[in-house]
Amino acid sequence: MSDTTETNAALAKRLGVTFPILSDADLSTIRAYGVEHVGKDIALPATVVVNADGTVRWVYVGDRPADRPLLPDVLRVIEGA
Secondary structure: OOOOHHHHHHHHHHHOOOOOOOOOOOOHHHHHOOOEEOOOOEEOOEEEEEOOOOOEEEEEEOOOOOOOOOHHHHHHHHHHO
16 A cells, blocks of 8 residues: 555654655556556555656666665766766
């Protein structure tokens, strides 16, 4: 189940982040981007690097919850963006 807006707002407050953490309660965005972990009602872990002009530079989609890109790999993409 996707986290609720309220859960995400509480997380943002606890972490001290200044941007909203969005919710996809009906899974429509997860499905539109093809990252649904079918049968779990959640998204597969996905990392997307987007330039300031909106160009998608890099996409990583894991095949299980713990499958995430390594930070040095993400930073290389960002530094080259």
